[in-house]
Amino acid sequence: MSILVGRETRLVVQGITGREGEFHTRQMVEYGTPVVAGVTPNKGGQTAVDGRVPVFDTVAEAVAATGANTSCIYVPAAGAPDAVLEAVGAGIGTIFCITEGVPALDMLKVVEVVREAGARLIGPNCPGATSPGRAKVGIIPGSIHREGRVGVVSRSGTLTYEAVQAMTDAGLGQSTCVGIGGDPIIGTTFLDVLKLFAEDDETEAIVLIGEIGGSAEEEAAAWAADHLNGVPMAAFIAGRTAPEGKRMGHAGAIISGGSGTAADKIAALEAAGIRVADSPTELPTILRTAGFRG
Amino acid sequence: MSILVGRETRLVVQGITGREGEFHTRQMVEYGTPVVAGVTPNKGGQTAVDGRVPVFDTVAEAVAATGANTSCIYVPAAGAPDAVLEAVGAGIGTIFCITEGVPALDMLKVVEVVREAGARLIGPNCPGATSPGRAKVGIIPGSIHREGRVGVVSRSGTLTYEAVQAMTDAGLGQSTCVGIGGDPIIGTTFLDVLKLFAEDDETEAIVLIGEIGGSAEEEAAAWAADHLNGVPMAAFIAGRTAPEGKRMGHAGAIISGGSGTAADKIAALEAAGIRVADSPTELPTILRTAGFRG
């Protein structure tokens, strides 16, 4: 198996004719991801990526014509909430929203509609997910991966790559690597991904890459303590040196009122039996120490 | 059993200290309905109906203190949508909204919230429901009923009483009589009530009282044709003589574009094997002819 993306993925790319959409669709196609369709209103009938991907006016048409079941969204922030809602309306089950800069109150409504429809949204402002050797959806460089049995979940972009590279360099392949995005309101949380990893028979160890702000790492740790006993796990938390009350780059990293600090998160993870690395390069060692032989 | 109201009903009355609320609560108490609480903001701590019903500021408090599971709403139209939402928020499962004059677009949102919460709303602008000998909720005069096994469902107010009286006069008692209300957007439709009657082991015959406008009778007829075979049924449709394009009193009775006429509805019911009476007084005869021995 693998989670979120895999052999059964049939991808439609929303915003495929934009600069980012076109570039990353090419990367996904070259990685071997089954990109079956693209959508850009008013460009229906064209093709993208040297004629390899048909373009439709609406997601509904793309689904009807190609059986797409997963969407990846590169449309600009102003149109991204509507793009997610269109994917939901067309019956897409798994939706990755790569777009950054989407207002939080828009996402509040969007995640509610996604929930009502029983669909799954990853992001926004996320790098996507890769199941090495099968499919990659989003913008994570394909070259950093290696097939294997470690599930990686992260709130960051390039820090995810750093952690994945560290695993690959140490010879530890990945089942699926998921970037959930660092925005305040996101569709899929650490906890949601841990639950998916727990049910995935190809994932035998888990790496969690968190950062300061919010309480998602603490919630994930509490659940893991009860449900992931025996699964080798390692974590890294960025922002130990971040000063209080300052925003570090994106809205995900605010420390408010003494909670959400790196120290709090590290304590919560350690209390759950999850060792926290001082550097991403230490993650493989922690997993091996925890008994993982992958 | 019985449907919607019965021995298990524990009623909270929202708007209990208003003129209508007070009057009808007294009627309900005298009928024997277990009215456990009333709600009027800022009147918490008082009592109603000669000290027999405690009044609370919020429905949540009423539920916590009394275990209320059913609500009946008499608050004025401007506050009725919020009253329904408060009942939903407090975990009430069955909500009767007696109030008339609630804007349809408000109800659109309210019925959606009710649906999401898995609650049931009857009305608005409905007379309520009575399970004779057990409990009555709403404004239907208790005196017209008789205990028995006919389920009555109707869109009208006083026309419901007429039909019920006709049954009682003919010696046919009722399991439950439900007035679903005549507004364009209502919480519970004919079809919903038919499904409940179908599953109720005390209901052995069904009377449906419709009127011109909309297509709810047609939908109910189509379902009954497939699912209520063998259940004696009779119907009456008001508005055979109503001229096209005129509103007869409330928004429920509009004929638009040739559908929703009395002739259409009667044809649909007859096609489903349900005989339609020319006068409410004929309903008992139809049931008996259909084999009902109640």
Place this chain on the structure above:
Amino acid sequence: MKIQEADAKSLLLAQGLPVPAWDVARTAADARAAATRILADGNDKVVVKAQVLVGGRGKAGGVRLAGSADEAEAVAAAILALTIKGIPVRKVLVAPAADIAREYYLGAILDRASRRIVVMASAEGGVEIEEVARVRPEAIHRVAAHPHLGLLDWQARQLAFGIGLGGPFLRDFVSIARGLVATMVAYDADLVEVNPLAIVRESDGTGAATTERLVCLDAKITLDDSALPRHPELEALRDPDSEDPADAEARAMGIAFIHLDGSIGCMVNGAGLAMTTMDLVKRAGGEPANFLDIGGGARSDKVAAAMRLILADPKVRAILVNIFGGITRGDEVARGLIEARAVQERDVPMVVRIVGTNAEEAGRLLTEARFETAASLDEAAAKAVAAAAAVGS
């Protein structure tokens, strides 16, 4: 409540929708003045349209073009002399005649069955949409607006592509379709219809270049009566010309009243029961003179007002009063009837049936006052028809 085309256009305009300018004239001279202004602005023709709240005004000669001020005056005079489906034309709308490249239909309605606002669009605009629905239902594209979020952009785009209105007009169509639903929500309408929504050719004034633009050429809006209390400004849009003076009086009293052509006046509590009463009058061989619902909990003054409304119709030969008391107290109604009869000018036979709350006291009062009563509705209908026949013969 239905409102006139011109008022519907004002509401659409207030919500930012593209509606070409118009004038409203109550006289042929005003229509001429409006036409003169419009023609001076460089328009070749004007259209003059009857403002009546009934359909089919085109077929009835209520919509005509004019190429000069003289012609506009003549056309307006002719239209203002019309009576369409019983309604005299009191106003006309005067507007530049559009150079139409293509017509579409776009409408938003409150759909009872799905409990949603449904937006419908068709490439077959400018004709009766009911006819399209009957003959070529597949030509009508529908989407249900989200109950909380309204019409979403992607839904509007789906409609646009469905009716072949993508390309340069996509963005405008999306904004108009969302505007229809926004108008519905802003004013608590249960119907907002633009037919035709049209691509019109517009010259740049010099005549050198022509551009195409998507505009709302006609507009129809029906408001939710239940929501009027929170839109007091909309009450001014009620068209007094389109209703019976009796209707206005009834509304003021909180009585639902519709004037019909028969001879048996009806006074009933409850709309469904009122319709049933009419049906049973008809079944007994009579014709109802009206629909009249005095509502719930009516007191004697309301009963007296209802009686005046009924007797104002000279065709009424008998009156049937049918009250099933629930909230309404039968004795109150009986007292109202007795008081009303004491002051009424015409002596018309009356059959009264009162059951339910306080029916016994009502019966005593009525018997004492020598009213003819009936126990059942069937009996009441038969007696009223017989009484009317006796008067009529």
Place this chain on the structure above:
Amino acid sequence: MKIQEADAKSLLLAQGLPVPAWDVARTAADARAAATRILADGNDKVVVKAQVLVGGRGKAGGVRLAGSADEAEAVAAAILALTIKGIPVRKVLVAPAADIAREYYLGAILDRASRRIVVMASAEGGVEIEEVARVRPEAIHRVAAHPHLGLLDWQARQLAFGIGLGGPFLRDFVSIARGLVATMVAYDADLVEVNPLAIVRESDGTGAATTERLVCLDAKITLDDSALPRHPELEALRDPDSEDPADAEARAMGIAFIHLDGSIGCMVNGAGLAMTTMDLVKRAGGEPANFLDIGGGARSDKVAAAMRLILADPKVRAILVNIFGGITRGDEVARGLIEARAVQERDVPMVVRIVGTNAEEAGRLLTEARFETAASLDEAAAKAVAAAAAVGS
């Protein structure tokens, strides 16, 4: 983006919330003039409040009362001379001193965990709510607004009864609580806080009668940066006094930059990786001079601008560049670094680590240009710390 109390009050007022009048003064003389007007209106005292975007201004002496124009001028002069938590006070708010009968807390925040707008109320207003939350969490009442419908009346009533604010103030409280959420939605705020929400006594002017009224005495609003593009009017509320000039330059270039106290300048792509880089600098025994995220897909001009920002800090003794190319192309960054070094005025040791997209080409360019490079982040941090130490010694 945080905004000043006075601006937050303007937004609340625009949404119809009850906020007593105020003036803003940039000089003691202006504060005197404002106080003179307020005292002439029959108020006994004025309050003068520092307008700074940091908490704890009361304890820092930034909020004071004055009973005369002279006193107001003196107090304003004193406050305008303060520097609170490193921020010089440039403006004061002058308002009538309220006669407070009772203080409450009311706030609406975007709650990540529940993905809802959560509205919180407490009868313990006027103090730090974080302190109340720590000591007596049960004193804070919360409801989660409906994601589509916002705060419902019943939810607001529940809060009101929860904090004992029923009775005559119930209606006003409901309207204020809904107004907070409406303000949040109208301006895309992620926090709207009124502390204290107060019952104040107001005289009728003659001194004969006193009425009590619920008003917003203080206001705090934080705006969602992602939503600012659709509220261009709010950009004017950005407080230039509260930020480093370097921050403004960084924002203009689309670079996230926060100035810190260490000696090792950092240039990184991605916020999480930038924080990690800082953490590893610290772990290697150094202190980061800044947080700097050049974002995704940065080109050479952005790299050059980032270099200027870093070098503008005289404390910087070494620079660590850490790029994990995904969207960002490593060769572009390398070219930007080479160009930047060619024109830079200070010669500061630099350690560059570029991996990912086009990392080989980047490595070739950097080696050619004799940059010090590193393969891993740990190594890069160690080298940068060593280089800074060498310079510092």
